Amino acid sequence: MRLFAAALVIAFAAPAHAETLPEAQRPKVEAQFQSWLASTVRPAALKAGVGAKTFDAAFSGVALDWSLPDLAPPGAPPPRVQRQPEFSDPARYVAEPNFSGLIPEGRKRLSENARVLAEVERRYGVPAEIVVAIWARESRYGGAPVRNDALRALATLSFMGARRQQFLPELIAALKILDGDHLTREEMRSSWAGAMGQPQFLPSKFLENAVDMDGDGKRDIWRSTPDVLGSIGRYLQLHGWIAGRPWGVEIDLPAGVSCAFEGPDQGKTVAEWVTLGVKPKPGGALPKDPGRRVFLLMPAGRAGPAFLVSENFYVIKKYNESDLYALFVGHLADRYGAGRPIAGRWTAPKGFDxxxxxxxxxxxxxxxxxxxxxxxxxxxxxxxxxxxxxxxxxxxxxxxxxxxxxxxxxx
Incomplete structure (x- = not known):
């Protein structure tokens, strides 16, 4: 799960590295870091129930990671604000080539893990295809490298990150994982921003949602495929997934129906949308219950396709606060089966930032x-x-x- 996903942008790469202090000035900052660990982090960790031995072992020999982006070390100028010079076209995120490599591999993973996925669906009510689609989007079925030492990254960002106040609770949560989950610091690998393992859980989300699906006594979202899949399913269940309800369907929206009807607070019943002339695209189907409320989604307004989505679409958004992310996941899940490519054309304008x-x-x-x-x-x-x-x-x-x-x- 991406950190602070309300700020999600379409670009996939991590932001460029911030300006930092010259090498000669870093030892002073390292000393300040060690003092901060002792005076601020250690008391907060012990108060949260982390054992003193766990804390001391975790930070033995830990230094700042100067390679991370968005750093604002003491005495250095603030990091440059990272901006996209051009607005990103929504079509780039859900372009057909983005799915072509994921579909055959996803079908293979569905077959290989059929037993555990059936158990995930039995326990949590989430279809195998949705779970596997999130797995694909977060770490390409576990194939994407997770290179960073989570504790070191979180400690660095908590001490001198541009958003340090948002990282300190995650650092404490990471220490609680070390203290209670039978994992070592070396096993806890993360993205540069502390999102851990194959599901990309922040430490606080790990504590809330990770499960030991394979029964070995560890919640191992780095190496255990059953734990990865079970943890994704549990996350969606705890955030409101409704069993048996599809995420959505692509539609034809008549020209006379306003795109300003979009959003989770403007739902209409299936019967009301049908009365307005809404029809599913070929190969799709509207919910059979005419009284069920569904919601209009138009990620590019009239410059792109239209969809009717269920509450489960917004549950996927709780994994990552982006309409395009949730659309990607839902559409990929459909494509593992007989789902067709998105039919509507994307013509989102350019020429602004x-x-x-x-x-x-x-x-x-x-x-x-x-x-x-x-x-x-x-x-x-x-x-x-x-x-x-x-x-x-x-x-x-x-x-x-x-x-x-x-x-x-x-x-």
């Missing part, structure tokens, strides 16, 4: 529109706000910015 979007969001906020956050990312609340502003001006709603709209919306 995130600063343009953020300025537009601030103008819309000033008019009373809820954009979610003026962060330069076009989430569903921003899309709805754009559509409602367009309707207020007598314009056909597109619910997605273009090079002109980012300059005029909200004025």
């Amino acid at each position: 995130r600063e343009d979007v953020a300025a537009m969001q601030r103008r819309l906020e000033a008019l009373g529109h809820n954009v979610g956050s003026a962060d330069g990312l076009v989430g569903f609340r921003t899309r709805v706000a754009i559509g409602r502003w367009q309707q207020s001006k007598g314009l056909p709603p597109t619910c997605f910015p273009d090079a002109t709209l980012v300059k005029t919306a909200g004025r």
Whole structure:
């Protein structure tokens, strides 16, 4: 699970490295780090129930990891703000080539792990295909390298990361894992931001959701495939997964139906959507219960495909707070079976950047529109706000910015 996923961007690579102190000045910071471990982290860990022996062994010989991005060491200038110069086209995230390599391998993993996946579904109600699709998206079925020492990374980011206050609780949680889960520090590998193992759980999420599916006494999300799959299933169950309910279906949305109906707070019954002329794309089907509420999803507004999604789509979003992430997972799960490629065309405009979007969001906020956050990312609340502003001006709603709209919306 990605750290602080509300700030998710479409780019896959880690941010560029921040400016740090010259080598000659680092020993002083290392000494400050050791003092901070003793004066701040050790008391907090002991108060949280971590044993003194565990703490002392964990930090024996630990130094700062100066290779991490987003560092703000004492005495150094703040790290450069990482910005995408161009807004990322949503189509890039769910382009068909992104699925081509994952589908055959996923079918193989479904077959190889059929027994444990059946048990995961029995316990947690989550279909095997959804569990395996998250596994694919997070670590390519465990094949992606997880290189960092989780404790060292979290300690570094807690001490001198640009968002240090958000990392300290995760550092304490990592120490609790060491103290109670029969794992060694060497086994606890993570991303640069502390997301651990094949499911990419932050330490706090590990404590809440990881399970010992293979019964060996460890919750090993690094090497045990049963533990990985069971932990993903439990996470989704604990966050509200409804057994037997598909995530969603691609639809044809008539031109007369506003894209500003999008979002989890504007659901309509299946019967109401049908009355509006909504139909599934070939190969898909709407839920059979006409009274069930489902929700419109349009990740690129009128510049991309439309979907009707269930509550389970929003459960997937709790794993990673991104419409595109949840769409990727749901669609990949379908493709393991007889699901077809996304049929709708993506024509999202270009020619603007995130600063343009953020300025537009601030103008819309000033008019009373809820954009979610003026962060330069076009989430569903921003899309709805754009559509409602367009309707207020007598314009056909597109619910997605273009090079002109980012300059005029909200004025």
